[in-house]
Amino acid sequence: MDNSDMRSILKCVRCGTCRSICPVFDVVGWESSSSRGRMLVAHGVSQGMDVDQGVFDSLNTCTTCGLCEQMCPSGASPVKVIENVRHQLVLQGKMTEAQRSLRSEAIEKGNPLGEIKDRMAWLGDSGRDLAKKADYVFFAGCLGSYRYPELTKRTFEILKSFGVTVLEEEVCCGSPLLRTGSDPSELISNNLQQIKNTGAHTIITGCAGCYTALKNDYPGNLDVVHVTEFLADRLAELGLKKLDLKVTYHDPCHLGRCNGVFDAPRQIIMSVCDLEEMRNNRERSKCCGAGGGVLKGYPELSLDISKKRLEEIPKDVDYLVTACPLCRTNLKRGDPGIEVLDIIDLLEMAMK
Numbered sequence: 023m024d025n026s027d028m029r030s031i032l033k034c035v036r037c038g039t040c041r042s043i044c045p046v047f048d049v050v051g052w053e054s055s056s057s058r059g060r061m062l063v064a065h066g067v068s069q070g071m072d073v074d075q076g077v078f079d080s081l082n083t084c085t086t087c088g089l090c091e092q093m094c095p096s097g098a099s100p101v102k103v104i105e106n107v108r109h110q111l112v113l114q115g116k117m118t119e120a121q122r123s124l125r126s127e128a129i130e131k132g133n134p135l136g137e138i139k140d141r142m143a144w145l146g147d148s149g150r151d152l153a154k155k156a157d158y159v160f161f162a163g164c165l166g167s168y169r170y171p172e173l174t175k176r177t178f179e180i181l182k183s184f185g186v187t188v189l190e191e192e193v194c195c196g197s198p199l200l201r202t203g204s205d206p207s208e209l210i211s212n213n214l215q216q217i218k219n220t221g222a223h224t225i226i227t228g229c230a231g232c233y234t235a236l237k238n239d240y241p242g243n244l245d246v247v248h249v250t251e252f253l254a255d256r257l258a259e260l261g262l263k264k265l266d267l268k269v270t271y272h273d274p275c276h277l278g279r280c281n282g283v284f285d286a287p288r289q290i291i292m293s294v295c296d297l298e299e300m301r302n303n304r305e306r307s308k309c310c311g312a313g314g315g316v317l318k319g320y321p322e323l324s325l326d327i328s329k330k331r332l333e334e335i336p337k338d339v340d341y342l343v344t345a346c347p348l349c350r351t352n353l354k355r356g357d358p359g360i361e362v363l364d365i366i367d368l369l370e371m372a373m374k
């Protein structure tokens with residue numbers, strides 16, 4: 023634990039604001055599952071407290087959604103404290119089976135899903151005539167490549183028409199490791215070398231986890247844009263028609279609150295149909311429950327958080343739209359009663 027983590031812990035005046043808004047505390051109800059409780063646990067660990075299952079459950083159930091950080095009147099940074107103490111424990115070999123599995127699969131197979139298939143198979147015939155050099159490169163991500171290959175191919179088809187290329191042998195961006203305390207440097211160097219080979223000045227991704235990892239955790243201040251930012255600037259060139267639909271939009275925490283990308287997805291949605299906001303939106307958006315390793319390590323908790331978020335869907339909308347494959351996956355698990363679309367699915371409906 024470094025000085026800035028200790029300062030965060032000391033800044034906490036125990037006002038309880040974080041407790042009142044934490045989506046995990048909302049489900050679990052234990053002090054140790056709120057950010058002020060987690061910071062006390064983190065402090066205890068730094069002072070040599072035994073690390074038992076209760077400590078892991080406190081530290082590892084944080085989705086790293088950042089809402090507590092956004093709302094903390096004292097300016098504490100609980101997410102950084104939690105991620106750093108996870109890392110310290112991993113360095114000591116203290117981690118859960120879920121953390122160990124994410125790490126070994128990502129390092130050994132290049133993705134935390136344990137997939138051994140060709141990662142770039144999603145490209146299909148879109149892989150023909152790929153430019154080796156380009157100004158923009160698309161980073162597909164693990165979920166995009168393996169769980170949503172058709173969407174990823176269709177997304178790339180649109181991007182390719184603007185001269186975008188892909189990496190030859192992309193590997194996991196490292197986000198699942200960064201968020202759960204493991205060292206992703208091998209994955210980062212591999213991707214960085216490939217990005218350099220393309221000569222691209224900007225990386226485009228459709229995943230909130232990849233976005234924040236590439237932008238904030240990779241060295242070199244990379245220029246990273248979400249696919250919605252890239253396309254929002256080019257809407258006039260897409261030949262869109264207006265759809266007779268009303269949708270609502272879930273802000274992925276690592277895209278919206280953590281990186282300020284709120285307007286581009288809304289610009290796209292409102293250019294093709296009507297938008298009705300969820301009760302908590304933009305900076306105050308509630309987490310889908312999947313991030314920070316919670317879906318992997320605590321699937322039932324993750325599902326309960328998803329269901330709570332889904333209670334905020336306005337009554338008369340046709341679709342729930344989001345802009346991250348991990349959010350989409352967990353929101354679907356919560357069984358919202360309406361289809362959960364990636365924003366590119368919606369855009370494509372208006373392009374036909």
Ligand code: SF4
Binds near residue numbers: 038039
């Ligand atoms: S909101 Fe900030 S000051 Fe208040 S209890 Fe939470 S961490 Fe402490």
Ligand code: SF4
Binds near residue numbers: 044086087091100101
């Ligand atoms: S980052 Fe989100 S899940 Fe984690 S303690 Fe803060 S509000 Fe709770």
